[in-house]
Amino acid sequence: MAIFKYKAETPAGKIKTGNIVGLSDNDVTLKLRKKDLNVISLRDATNTLEVKILKIINPISTKDLVIFSRQFSVMISASVPVVESLMILIDQTNSISLRDMISDIAFEVDSGAFLSDAFSKRPKIFSDFFVNIVRSGESSGKLDEVLEYLADEMEKSYDMVAKIRGAMIYPIFITSGLIGVGVVLMVYVIPNLTAILQETGAELPISTRIVIGASEFLTKYLVMIIVFLIAFIIAMKYYLKTYTGKKQLDILKLKMPVFGKLFKYIYLMRFTRSLSTLLKGGVTITKSLEITADVVGNIIYRELILDTLEAINDGNPLAQVLEASSYVPKMVPQMISVGEKTGKIDSVLDRITTFYSRETNNMLDNLSKLMEPAIMVLMGVGVGIMVAAVLLPMYNLASQF
Numbered sequence: 001m002a003i004f005k006y007k008a009e010t011p012a013g014k015i016k017t018g019n020i021v022g023l024s025d026n027d028v029t030l031k032l033r034k035k036d037l038n039v040i041s042l043r044d045a046t047n048t049l050e051v052k053i054l055k056i057i058n059p060i061s062t063k064d065l066v067i068f069s070r071q072f073s074v075m076i077s078a079s080v081p082v083v084e085s086l087m088i089l090i091d092q093t094n095s096i097s098l099r100d101m102i103s104d105i106a107f108e109v110d111s112g113a114f115l116s117d118a119f120s121k122r123p124k125i126f127s128d129f130f131v132n133i134v135r136s137g138e139s140s141g142k143l144d145e146v147l148e149y150l151a152d153e154m155e156k157s158y159d160m161v162a163k164i165r166g167a168m169i170y171p172i173f174i175t176s177g178l179i180g181v182g183v184v185l186m187v188y189v190i191p192n193l194t195a196i197l198q199e200t201g202a203e204l205p206i207s208t209r210i211v212i213g214a215s216e217f218l219t220k221y222l223v224m225i226i227v228f229l230i231a232f233i234i235a236m237k238y239y240l241k242t243y244t245g246k247k248q249l250d251i252l253k254l255k256m257p258v259f260g261k262l263f264k265y266i267y268l269m270r271f272t273r274s275l276s277t278l279l280k281g282g283v284t285i286t287k288s289l290e291i292t293a294d295v296v297g298n299i300i301y302r303e304l305i306l307d308t309l310e311a312i313n314d315g316n317p318l319a320q321v322l323e324a325s326s327y328v329p330k331m332v333p334q335m336i337s338v339g340e341k342t343g344k345i346d347s348v349l350d351r352i353t354t355f356y357s358r359e360t361n362n363m364l365d366n367l368s369k370l371m372e373p374a375i376m377v378l379m380g381v382g383v384g385i386m387v388a389a390v391l392l393p394m395y396n397l398a399s400q401f
Contacts, residue, residue, distance in 0.1 A: 073147035
């Protein structure tokens with residue numbers, strides 16, 4: 001399929017332009033006519049610079065995939081054929097990147113490929129978790145049920161990530177603002193005041209001397225500091241791509257005060273939710289653990305899950321390795337053990353997911369409430385130091401007259 005740039009006229013005589021995906025000029029013309037648009041001009045824009053730039057600045061986001069999964073599951077549940085469902089979705093999405101991808105998938109499926117195979121050719125978009133859930137639905141004849149459940153789980157994960165990001169926006173914005181204002185004061189304001197204060201010959205308070213010293217250091221070495229920070233960020237970026245760097249960062253996340261517990265709950269929730277979803281989709285326990293190890297997003301838990309997989313292959317229960325880990329609360333292996341004995345492991349995993357989801361939400365709410373006064377205190381301390389450093393010597397100078 002190709003992307004076409006069109007210019008058309010509405011029944012009211014207005015000119016409308018845009019991009020549309022189709023098999024050919026005739027196919028696109030028919031699509032536009034169904035929308036009561038009279039085609040004025042049409043050209044293939046698949047490989048044009050404009051479309052390439054649009055794809056770069058508007059990549060397929062997690063939100064796009066959530067909406068795609070939900071709409072796709074609804075149409076499959078309504079007994080609409082897979083290819084027809086995909087063709088309908090092409091016209092319903094606004095993202096040109098997503099439209100292009102769906103059109104390619106529709107073409108491949110129409111040519112005889114399995115839907116899961118078409119998804120697996122795009123690993124940057126569709127994870128092993130997504131592909132294997134769809135594959136299990138195809139093999140069991142329950143593609144509609146699997147897609148609906150997958151859409152639910154993706155929405156839950158997306159909502160959780162969105163809530164975490166939302167809770168972090170305020171403190172990051174305020175902290176960045178404080179640092180920016182502090183640098184401006186130190187580099188441009190304090191040096192002018194320093195010259196005035198030093199001319200008086202009076203003894204300066206310790207707070208003033210500290211601020212002046214910091215200001216002189218920043219003013220003298222500002223360029224070097226910026227270069228060092230850029231070099232440090234680049235070095236850390238490459239280091240964190242290594243296995244050792246990733247592992248140390250993941251350990252640090254779990255050992256952070258307050259936030260460490262939050263990260264632990266999030267990883268446990270991903271583990272139980274992903275494993276439960278895969279098991280319900282008919283994926284074997286060993287394959288489910290392999291996929292979940294890559295989905296969880298933390299090397300410590302990934303190694304723990306792979307150790308669990310090895311233990312299962314040796315004939316041991318699922319809960320054995322988890323019981324010995326300090327990163328897993330005792331409640332988790334105990335409940336999993338009960339699920340193994342009763343044959344309801346997926347239901348038990350759902351209960352664990354619900355529990356940690358509730359705990360995570362409560363922690364995020366509490367963090368949001370605690371951060372506001374903490375930031376206000378931090379701002380007060382910073383402003384107090386600056387005021388004391390500037391006003392105290394002026395007060396002392398005035399009191400001498």
